Amino acid sequence: MFARINSLGVYALNGFSVSVEADISGGLPQFTIVGLPDSAVREATDRVRSALKNLSFVWPVSRITVNLAPGDIRKTGPVYDLPVLLAILAASGQLPVPGPEDAFIGELSLDGGVRSVTGVLPMALAAVQQGVRRLFVPAENAAEAAAAGALCVYPVHTALDAVRHLTGEAPIEPAQPAAFAPGGPRDAPDFADVRGQLEARRAMEIAAAGGHNILLIGAPGTGKSMLAKRLPGILPPLSRTEAVETTKVYSVAGMLPRGSGLVSHRPFRAPHHSVSAAGLVGGGSTPRPGEVSLAHNGVLFLDELPEFHRDALEILRQPLEDGTVTVSRVAGSASFPSSIMLAAAMNPCPCGYFGHPTRACSCTPYAIERYLQRVSGPLLDRIDLHVEVAPVEYADLAGDSSGESSAAILRRVLAARAVQDTRYKGTGVTCNARLPSAMLRRVCRLAPDADRVLRGAFERMGLSARAYDRVLKVSRTIADLAGSERIEAEHVREAVQYRNLDRKYWYTA
Incomplete structure (x- = not known):
């Protein structure tokens, strides 16, 4: 008997899809997880077994093999506990196999409770890209996952909640994305x-x-x-x-x-x-x-x-x-x-x-x-x-x-x-400090007397090319604060004075 359930993983800040495959076959009872798992994933064997028994489900007395695909990417953390449990239930006939648009993440406690995990937002964003429409996450992570948008997020308190939802016995109310309100x-x-x-x-x-x-x-x-x-x-x-x-x-x-x-x-x-x-x-x-x-x-x-x-x-x-x-x-x-x-x-x-x-x-x-x-x-x-x-x-x-x-x-x-x-x-630039060199000359237009002031400062102070660019950017900001479209001499003078202290301390110490 075989079942496949969708899950997700995260590496750095990038989420990726993981297919949790469970196979139950004859032979001596054994529970094996393959697919390049780390120690936290391998420990899922004991958490899943205890959770399943404490929720009054039948533990298959057979050879159980769980594969986390793709097998060339290392799987880390306890995020796969919930999908592994559901895959075993589906493979043993105790649960209908969820659809291809459903995905599950969550850590299990020994009594079947679902604990929060890290990296939920990157995984939720990856789920949207992979065509997942329904994501089941720990209840404490529901608000974070809902922020991804274009996704129906179901908060799960226990593994039994997910089972009852999938069987239609007790549907879970989807989490509503909160309106974004930046702090002041x-x-x-x-x-x-x-x-x-x-x-x-x-x-x-x-x-x-x-x-x-x-x-x-x-x-x-x-x-x-x-x-x-x-x-x-x-x-x-x-x-x-x-x-x-x-x-x-x-x-x-x-x-x-x-x-x-x-x-x-x-x-x-x-x-x-x-x-x-x-x-x-x-x-x-x-x-x-x-x-x-x-x-x-x-x-x-x-x-x-x-x-x-x-x-x-x-x-x-x-x-x-x-x-x-x-x-x-x-x-x-x-x-x-x-x-x-x-x-x-x-x-x-x-x-x-x-x-x-x-x-x-x-x-x-x-x-x-x-x-x-x-x-x-x-x-x-x-x-x-x-x-x-x-x-x-x-x-x-x-x-x-x-x-x-x-x-x-x-x-x-x-x-x-x-x-x-x-x-x-439309350029992707957020502020003057992030201004790329390719746009610098076009944006930082100098008045003639401002150009003379900057030329004198460059020659007198021995500024590097990077320091020259940064003086221009600071001058642009000072002009913006003054409401001036063009950079004037007084803007450059003020910007140059903020490059004097390294000469005072570092070059004379």
Whole structure:
């Protein structure tokens, strides 16, 4: 007796179809799973046997062989428990064989309950592409699967629920996809709490308006971390496309809250400086996303930048440039998205007071140089805005007036992003920072005096070709904030000043 049931798997962020085939034949009782299963899949033999008996079904006293096809792709995780149980019931004649447009995923508990699994959204999206019309998933994953659309999702609490639905005894009510509602600025700390720091606040606004990377350099206690943590509050809300991309990453990583649908807020990730290179970009025998992918469409904040391992920082160079991370292993390679805003903060020296107006630095010139060289020139070149955060004046701290709120800044950011959305419509470009070189000259049109200013800065500062492009992109963002179609000289001057600090610290230390 033979039965075939559709299921799904996931590798990296891509779902794929899996055919669960069960064959019951004569011979000594034995239960075997083939098809390149990992240890978690092989352990399904005990979970399925116990669940089936505890649900009062008859366990076939025969030779049972389950094949997970295709056999050349490794199957991982407990996601195949439910389809294996149903395939055995169908092969033994205790259940009608489900149709080709039905698919099943879910982990079983020993009493037949169906537990949540990871990677449901990528699998649901793959199911739509494969022509599946009805997907049975753990109840806790139903909202996530329903977000795929074009799919009837049935939430299953126990394996018995699926059996009763298939026999027509007790049909399951399909899950309804929830309306997507992106989170707003109220979910992040407010810039109104920041006293003083007008220059740094302006730089954060430019970074948010154009999606630019930013580095904050200053003494301890000047508010670098405070500024960075408020950056998500002035970023535009997630679009539905961005929410789906981000949710896929969190789904595969197993970091979606139970019962939740799409991620509604831009991620903000702040890993500790002890994080490894694999922790930042992802890895493992079965590749999993790292911090740079978990921050996709959001902010990756690296506090105390020079304290991070040098190999971890250097491995960020390619993701920052390309917006994707490729993890290569013997069994294959996996790509994860990494379209992020990098916000970094650091002290100017080990003690933190090099260049401080009132406190003396206790570091030797060699110690300062060694500290600063932990951040390489190529990485600095990929950061658009270098901002010096000065100590806060007493009058700003003691005064009654608060700073400008995040809501007020957000209005200007949204206006600038609206200009960019119109400009880049149909091109796939989302903001000025993602502008490809092929479009740069057409989009960043310079006034004659602006061209002279940029030429002088390029020759005087010895800018690289990458730095030149990034100055142009920042100038374009400043012009958008000012409502100017053409980039003027004052826009270029402001953009160039954000490239001075690497000359001040790194080239003179």
